[in-house]
Amino acid sequence: MVDAVGVSKRYGRGTNAIEALVDVSFSARPGEFVVVNGPSGCGKSTLLMALGGMLRPTRGSVTVDGTDVYGATNAERAAFRASAIGFVFQMFHLVPYLSVLDNVLLASRGAERGRAAALVESVGLADRRAHRPAQLSAGERQRAAIARALVNQPPVILADEPTGSLDPENETAVLDLLASYHGAGGTVVLVTHGAAALRYCDRNVRIVAGRIESDEI
Amino acid sequence: MHTPRLIGQEITHARLNTILSALAACLAVAMCVFLVMTQAAARRETRRVMRDMGFNVRIVPRETDAARMYLEGYSEHTMPFEVVHRLAEQDTIAYNHLVATLQQRVDIDGVSAVLTGVSGELFPPGRKKPPMSSAVELGTVHVGYEVAQRLGVRRRDTLTVMGEPFRVARVTPQSGSIDDMRVLTSLEDAQRVLGLIGQVNEIKAIDCLCLTPDEDPQAILRAELQRVAPEANVYLVSDMAEARARQRRSTETYARVLVPVVLVVCAAWLCVLSALNVRARRGELGVLRALGYGSGTVVALFAGKAALIGLVAAAVGYGAGTAAALVAGPAVFEVTAKAVRPDGALLGLSLLLAPAFTLVASFVPIVMAASQDPAVALVGE
Ligand SMILES: Nc1ncnc2c1ncn2[C@@H]1O[C@H](COP(=O)(O)OP(=O)(O)O)[C@@H](O)[C@H]1O
Numbered sequence A: 001m002v003d004a005v006g007v008s009k010r011y012g013r014g015t016n017a018i019e020a021l022v023d024v025s026f027s028a029r030p031g032e033f034v035v036v037n038g039p040s041g042c043g044k045s046t047l048l049m050a051l052g053g054m055l056r057p058t059r060g061s062v063t064v065d066g067t068d069v070y071g072a073t074n075a076e077r078a079a080f081r082a083s084a085i086g087f088v089f090q091m092f093h094l095v096p097y098l099s100v101l102d103n104v105l106l107a108s109r110g111a112e113r114g115r116a117a118a119l120v121e122s123v124g125l126a127d128r129r130a131h132r133p134a135q136l137s138a139g140e141r142q143r144a145a146i147a148r149a150l151v152n153q154p155p156v157i158l159a160d161e162p163t164g165s166l167d168p169e170n171e172t173a174v175l176d177l178l179a180s181y182h183g184a185g186g187t188v189v190l191v192t193h194g195a196a197a198l199r200y201c202d203r204n205v206r207i208v209a210g211r212i213e214s215d216e217i
Numbered sequence B: 001m002h003t004p005r006l007i008g009q010e011i012t013h014a015r016l017n018t019i020l021s022a023l024a025a026c027l028a029v030a031m032c033v034f035l036v037m038t039q040a041a042a043r044r045e046t047r048r049v050m051r052d053m054g055f056n057v058r059i060v061p062r063e064t065d066a067a068r069m070y071l072e073g074y075s076e077h078t079m080p081f082e083v084v085h086r087l088a089e090q091d092t093i094a095y096n097h098l099v100a101t102l103q104q105r106v107d108i109d110g111v112s113a114v115l116t117g118v119s120g121e122l123f124p125p126g127r128k129k130p131p132m133s134s135a136v137e138l139g140t141v142h143v144g145y146e147v148a149q150r151l152g153v154r155r156r157d158t159l160t161v162m163g164e165p166f167r168v169a170r171v172t173p174q175s176g177s178i179d180d181m182r183v184l185t186s187l188e189d190a191q192r193v194l195g196l197i198g199q200v201n202e203i204k205a206i207d208c209l210c211l212t213p214d215e216d217p218q219a220i221l222r223a224e225l226q227r228v229a230p231e232a233n234v235y236l237v238s239d240m241a242e243a244r245a246r247q248r249r250s251t252e253t254y255a256r257v258l259v260p261v262v263l264v265v266c267a268a269w270l271c272v273l274s275a276l277n278v279r280a281r282r283g284e285l286g287v288l289r290a291l292g293y294g295s296g297t298v299v300a301l302f303a304g305k306a307a308l309i310g311l312v313a314a315a316v317g318y319g320a321g322t323a324a325a326l327v328a329g330p331a332v333f334e335v336t337a338k339a340v341r342p343d344g345a346l347l348g349l350s351l352l353l354a355p356a357f358t359l360v361a362s363f364v365p366i367v368m369a370a371s372q373d374p375a376v377a378l379v380g381e
């Protein structure tokens, strides 16, 4: 259960202040696949980061599986991110100096190598596991990032335009990976511009200028 | 994954960046080591050169008529030798290298010479310095160049002075000054042949005041002497004293200004490099936090690299700075070339300070990055 209540986020101060989110309430039930879309700069990434314990809202609260994310200490919040959330970013954000397998292991906090290797194989990168991110194509990088997000078997995946830099073929591959995670009971909040994701989702939330404009099944 | 392994992986990956940062830190250490080593040599050099310029303080009996002293070259009056001991016992006195002399013009086989008895050197307590002028052995004389020429004496000859035979231990090389007309003996010998047992007519010294231009050194010395030895008066050979003070001041100013300037420039340099490194790795920083690493781990990751760079820089920079000082030092400091030596303490200091330096320089950008919301590095790209 992901639950954001009355979340506002202001960047900057004074005349330069930007209201990225204005009193947004958002929730996703366990096992739900929610697509969030909206024009560029409307606050989608801000919402996702606030949900994942990465960005403290100016006002409002976020609760994930009973954890008051911003009421917790820094250490508790870090532990929450490690165990409860899998992040996927548009720009992949793989650690450039680690191999694919090591990137996955980096997230796994000491979990068995075998599971990480199996995961790398399941995203189709078995023969790429020793490569550095710079040696991979964009689609391969994003699949590696998804393996990394899945390694701790988190209840929630937060994906921020994961297909934004990919060709249609890789877009499908990435959406299929998210769909299969969802099929196994995982909760997905997916920010995307593309229409392709709408086929997979249970709900479509549209944000405009920091406010939820529509929320459709 | 363990922090040391991550640090190692990052270093091998960002090889160029690491090498450049280490090089910067190396240069900082090398410059400091070079400066410290050559500074020590420069200070020794100055001290040596100043010493070679000779005595510049003349302490003579109070009743001495300055005009006559200048004309004759020495005071016609005498004072007890015990005054030297009194001066030497003062630990607050502002001069050093005390030597008592007894001078008088004498006639040796028709040649007019200045018989000069010199004592061994006396130092104020706790201020033992290498001797400046070698004392003359009892029963021997050092004969000045002109006197030796005129009398035709050589080393190991016997010279009779006022009826007493002396062995010529040395004929001093031509100096182009009154010294060529001297016959040097030990103070005791001079006192005996001149019939002035226990008496001296001048105490020579070197002032060790570190004077600023607005101070009057002669007044300071006079006040001091008045307290300790009221029967004496002091004259400062001022051009010599001034040159000495000027030289000392310039060396000290050079050291006092240059060392901090180099340190500040290097610190700023490292700060900039470290800030750039942290900036370039903001995405990585955000991702590590997204993966649930605490800000402590993130700080350790960056600080570990900074400390490692500092250690490497200390070792390599010490080697480079020492090598540079050993190569360039002797060329610059002719007199004290041998004084430029590798300094093990400096290595220890480098190994301690360089990592502290790189840590401090990188700490601010690291902590700033780690204390931000982790999303800031990831959103808005
Ligand atoms: N770190 C930041 N500082 C200032 N403004 C920001 C920052 N991050 C995002 N913004 C602004 O907040 C608004 C929402 O940004 P974002 O959530 O990234 O939008 P989206 O992901 O929907 O494109 C935008 O106007 C953006 O310029």
Ligand SMILES: [Mg+2]
Pocket: A044, A045, A046, A160, B380
């Ligand atoms: Mg965005």
